[in-house]
Amino acid sequence: xxxxxxxxxxxxxxxxxxxxxxxxxxxxxxxxxxxxxxxxxxxxxxxxxxxxxxxxxxxxxxxxxxxxxxxxxxxxxxxxxxxxxxxxxxxxxxxxxxxxxxxxxxxxxxxxxxxxxxxxxxxxxxxxxxxxxxxxxxxxxxxxxxxxxxxxxxxxxxxxxxxxxxxxxxxxxxxxxxxxxxxxxxxxxxxxxxxxxxxxxxxxxxxxxxxxxxxxxxxxxxxxxxxxxxxxxxxxxxxxxxxxxxxxxxxx
Amino acid sequence: xxxxxxxxxxxxxxxxxxxxxxxxxxxxxxxxxxxxxxxxxxxxxxxxxxxxxxxxxxxxxxxxxxxxxxxxxxxxxxxxxxxxxxxxxxxxxxxxxxxxxxxxxxxxxxxxxxxxxxxxxxxxxxxxxxxxxxxxxxxxxxxxxxxxxxxxxxxxxxxxxxxxxxxxxxxxxxxxxxxxxxxxxxxxxxxxxxxxxxxxxxxxxxxxxxxxxxxxxxxxxxxxxxxxxxxxxxxxxxxxxxxxxxxxxxxxxxxxxxxxxxxx
Numbered sequence: 352x353x354x355x356x357x358x359x360x361x362x363x364x365x366x367x368x369x370x371x372x373x374x375x376x377x378x379x380x381x382x383x384x385x386x387x388x389x390x391x392x393x394x395x396x397x398x399x400x401x402x403x404x405x406x407x408x409x410x411x412x413x414x415x416x417x418x419x420x421x422x423x424x425x426x427x428x429x430x431x432x433x434x435x436x437x438x439x440x441x442x443x444x445x446x447x448x449x450x451x452x453x454x455x456x457x458x459x460x461x462x463x464x465x466x467x468x469x470x471x472x473x474x475x476x477x478x479x480x481x482x483x484x485x486x487x488x489x490x491x492x493x494x495x496x497x498x499x500x501x502x503x504x505x506x507x508x509x510x511x512x513x514x515x516x517x518x519x520x521x522x523x524x525x526x527x528x529x530x531x532x533x534x535x536x537x538x539x540x541x542x543x544x545x546x547x548x549x550x551x552x553x554x555x556x557x558x559x560x561x562x563x564x565x566x567x568x569x570x571x572x573x574x575x576x577x578x579x580x581x582x583x584x585x586x587x588x589x590x591x592x593x594x595x596x597x598x599x600x601x602x603x
Numbered sequence: 604x605x606x607x608x609x610x611x612x613x614x615x616x617x618x619x620x621x622x623x624x625x626x627x628x629x630x631x632x633x634x635x636x637x638x639x640x641x642x643x644x645x646x647x648x649x650x651x652x653x654x655x656x657x658x659x660x661x662x663x664x665x666x667x668x669x670x671x672x673x674x675x676x677x678x679x680x681x682x683x684x685x686x687x688x689x690x691x692x693x694x695x696x697x698x699x700x701x702x703x704x705x706x707x708x709x710x711x712x713x714x715x716x717x718x719x720x721x722x723x724x725x726x727x728x729x730x731x732x733x734x735x736x737x738x739x740x741x742x743x744x745x746x747x748x749x750x751x752x753x754x755x756x757x758x759x760x761x762x763x764x765x766x767x768x769x770x771x772x773x774x775x776x777x778x779x780x781x782x783x784x785x786x787x788x789x790x791x792x793x794x795x796x797x798x799x800x801x802x803x804x805x806x807x808x809x810x811x812x813x814x815x816x817x818x819x820x821x822x823x824x825x826x827x828x829x830x831x832x833x834x835x836x837x838x839x840x841x842x843x844x845x846x847x848x849x850x851x852x853x854x855x856x857x858x859x860x861x862x863x864x865x866x867x
Contacts, residue, residue, distance in 0.1 A: 501694040508661045508687040509709035509765065510680075519708060523699045600698035600745065 420479020436495025
């Protein structure tokens with residue numbers, strides 16, 4: 352392969368191909384002439400949106416819900432999970448209930464949330480917390496319980512007490528699972544924050560999406576979707592990078 | 604004649620535990636005295652209860668009958684001055700700590716004249732232990748950056764740093780290649796010559812047991828009992844070539860082999 356081609360990032364190639372297919376579908380393909388916006392139209396609309404303060408306001412509102420919800424769910428879920436994980440009985444007895452809450456999609460709670468809190472940023476935050484807190488607790492508890500028994504016994508042979516075992520073995524062991532749960536929660540937080548606006552009437556990008564959709568401006572609708580994709584990818588990249596630094600030994 | 608003291612007295616120890624097929628009798632009245640400063644190997648067929656006996660000696664489990672006395676005190680929990688080296692070095696070292704921090708961790712509980720070790724004393728212990736096992740340049744490395752043999756050297760260094768009175772090793776060289784195995788065996792002989800720590804090692808390898816030990820204890824039967832105690836009177840220093848070519852070496856391994864197989 353010539354050096355020039357090898358220097359092109361592989362990810363870029365597939366992105367260009369995907370945009371090309373999108374463009375063709377909307378110009379010569381099955382959706383030509385419909386209200387389906389082409390890639391070039393969506394990108395053009397996105398460029399316009401980037402200069403629109405209303406768009407940036409929506410981005411901020413969505414991030415506010417996602418970040419606040421993420422932080423609260425971790426602040427509750429991780430310590431709670433850690434305490435639960437310290438006791439085998441607590442782990443076994445709470446697992447069922449937490450698994451039950453974990454599998455409830457947060458979107459089905461929107462009707463309740465609208466009734467109790469009303470369509471607002473607070474509702475979005477609440478939904479994000481609900482979406483993540485149980486999974487974070489279970490994952491953390493699992494991490495604590497999953498500490499290597501060989502390591503724990505080695506430390507017992509060196510006369511380490513229970514508190515020292517928690518501090519020097521169980522906590523670092525659990526941090527791998529905590530990092531994984533944070534990565535999953537970060538992605539989920541953004542999605543839920545958008546859904547809260549899309550169908551729950553909360554503000555932010557979801558609300559903007561609903562607005563553009565109902566006014567029939569498909570180029571802007573798709574532009575918001577593109578923006579969400581870029582936002583999600585950026586967040587996930589940042590989290591993965593942070594994870595590699597904090598739990599650097601994981602996977603070795 | 605020199606006076607020998609008993610470091611560990613194993614008195615009529617039995618171990619049984621419930622299983623789906625009924626009560627399993629693993630150890631049936633095991634008695635043996637470990638002489639202070641001796642290197643003792645425990646051999647026996649697979650599943651005979653060697654590791655169970657080690658768990659009792661480290662205080663990780665309590666015998667259902669009989670008693671174990673360490674320095675005359677009945678054992679409950681890990682005895683003071685115990686150090687361990689296990690077969691699975693990847694699981695007994697902490698991957699999130701550097702080599703020196705792995706060695707330093709058990710030193711938190713170490714006492715010298717009833718006082719915690721100072722930073723300088725900890726440093727000295729780490730450097731001394733790493734020098735003893737030949738890993739001077741690897742203090743800042745993480746265990747997973749080292750080869751298997753080097754990781755097991757770190758385990759040995761961690762054990763030495765606590766200045767143990769009793770060293771317990773469970774199949775310490777079973778997970779490394781043959782060449783590394785010889786190197787680690789010779790390292791253990793050097794440690795033995797330098798410190799004379801009372802050592803109990805479980806091994807599958809009869810040659811290794813003879814090569815390293817003062818005494819080899821054979822466990823056999825179900826429930827297991829001590830069927831032979833073989834005194835290894837090969838001269839020190841021992842070497843891989845000369846010691847293993849000694850005709851007494853061959854006689855000892857034959858005798859132990861037959862006992863392990865239950866042939867005599």
